[in-house]
Amino acid sequence: MTGTGFERALDSVTRVRGVRGAMLVAGDDGLVVAEQLMEGIKGTAVAALAASLSSRLKRAMDAGGVGPGIFWHLQCEQGALLVVPAASGVLVVAVTDPDVNVGLVRLELKRAAETVG
Amino acid sequence: MSDDVKALSAELARDPQSLVFLRLGELLRQRGQRDAAHRVALTGLERHPHLADAHDLYARILSDKQDYERAFDEWDMTLRIAPAHVGALKGLAFLYFKVGDLSQAEAHLRAARQVAPDDEGVAQALASLEASRGSSGAHPAPVVPAGPTEHLEESRVFAGLEGAEEGLVLLDGAGRVLGGALRNPAGEPVTDAVAAYLAGVSQEAARTARLLGLGNWDGLSAEGVGGHVHLAQPTAESLLLVVRDRSVPLGRLAVLADRATEAARRWLERQA
Numbered sequence A: 001m002t003g004t005g006f007e008r009a010l011d012s013v014t015r016v017r018g019v020r021g022a023m024l025v026a027g028d029d030g031l032v033v034a035e036q037l038m039e040g041i042k043g044t045a046v047a048a049l050a051a052s053l054s055s056r057l058k059r060a061m062d063a064g065g066v067g068p069g070i071f072w073h074l075q076c077e078q079g080a081l082l083v084v085p086a087a088s089g090v091l092v093v094a095v096t097d098p099d100v101n102v103g104l105v106r107l108e109l110k111r112a113a114e115t116v117g
Numbered sequence B: 001m002s003d004d005v006k007a008l009s010a011e012l013a014r015d016p017q018s019l020v021f022l023r024l025g026e027l028l029r030q031r032g033q034r035d036a037a038h039r040v041a042l043t044g045l046e047r048h049p050h051l052a053d054a055h056d057l058y059a060r061i062l063s064d065k066q067d068y069e070r071a072f073d074e075w076d077m078t079l080r081i082a083p084a085h086v087g088a089l090k091g092l093a094f095l096y097f098k099v100g101d102l103s104q105a106e107a108h109l110r111a112a113r114q115v116a117p118d119d120e121g122v123a124q125a126l127a128s129l130e131a132s133r134g135s136s137g138a139h140p141a142p143v144v145p146a147g148p149t150e151h152l153e154e155s156r157v158f159a160g161l162e163g164a165e166e167g168l169v170l171l172d173g174a175g176r177v178l179g180g181a182l183r184n185p186a187g188e189p190v191t192d193a194v195a196a197y198l199a200g201v202s203q204e205a206a207r208t209a210r211l212l213g214l215g216n217w218d219g220l221s222a223e224g225v226g227g228h229v230h231l232a233q234p235t236a237e238s239l240l241l242v243v244r245d246r247s248v249p250l251g252r253l254a255v256l257a258d259r260a261t262e263a264a265r266r267w268l269e270r271q272a
Helices: A003-014 A043-063 A102-116 B003-014 B020-030 B034-047 B052-064 B068-081 B086-098 B102-115 B120-136 B146-160 B191-211 B250-271
Strands: A019-026 A032-037 A069-076 A079-085 A090-096 B168-172 B177-181 B217-224 B227-232 B238-244
Touching (some): A003 A019, A003 A032, A003 A102, A032 A043, A043 B191, A069 B191, A079 A102, A090 A102, B020 B034, B034 B052, B068 B086, B068 B250, B086 B102, B102 B120, B168 B191, B168 B250, B177 B191, B177 B250, B191 B217, B191 B238, B238 B250
Antiparallel strands (some): A019 A032, A069 A079, B168 B177, B168 B238, B227 B238
16 A cells, blocks of 8 residues: 555544544554654654554453454543554554544544555 | 234334334243344344333343343443333342342332332232242342352442452452453453453553553553453552453443442452
């Protein structure tokens, strides 16, 4: 997929009201593949943290017999981090306001993950 | 397939959003077709998650299947949506009666009678309850067989946290188990393995929230291929994990987790 293709995949996520930014992260090493973030959000930090948290969560879910994760949502006082892993292992990540429509963001993340493959 | 079932199924097929699933599910339940009733109720519930009658129907089916813990949750949810729902009040009274908590059973039946004074089922149940009390004194013995009691005790302890046998675990900050236990879908105990990883998840969640300027983290929900999990922090030094299969939507799991978190907090305060 081209850089433009990645950007288009992220566009649909960042168009949702309350989404501060979205990015594609390489799940194995936490490097940024593509990003569309509001000013003030450090892409490299988000990528590294999302990948690390995703990997730890995966281990816990595997141990619990729940199987591979297909969506996760970290709820915080002042916002949220939502992640959908694509089949290739790339993570589609969104940083949002606290009152965002989580269902809609989840849907767009899943669509983006399918596009990314 | 009977004509009634056929007709209702056809109507539902024509209009999947129709509330006819309530009649169809109940009819199948009454005919003992539990699996079919379960499917109909669950599909209806997915389409109408805020409909009290849908939760009530699902609870009755779960109760028939002796899945009392979930039936309790469903009737509890019904009452959250419709606090005067007679079916849910009767259902919870039945479950309390089964575990020998006659006071709670009576309280729910009296609430049901207030809403539906002409309901003969409620009057009969109250009469049976009074007869039970009369025959066994002020502290009657539990009236349920061992299996279901065990399940319900778990459900009740879930509210108070000690002794939950599956689906719920409370850990300290170092990943040591304080209460509850987890089993994988095959029924094997996995508490220790999961606990070992959860402390790392919690630390990473806190670090992520802090570095992103999102404040403290309140919860972490995850959807897996084989189930849903929700992680919360009852206190700064503890972690609570609730696991359910995929029939429990993530949003509902968060509601269950909130209740469990409160219970865990109270439990931890009592231990202090």
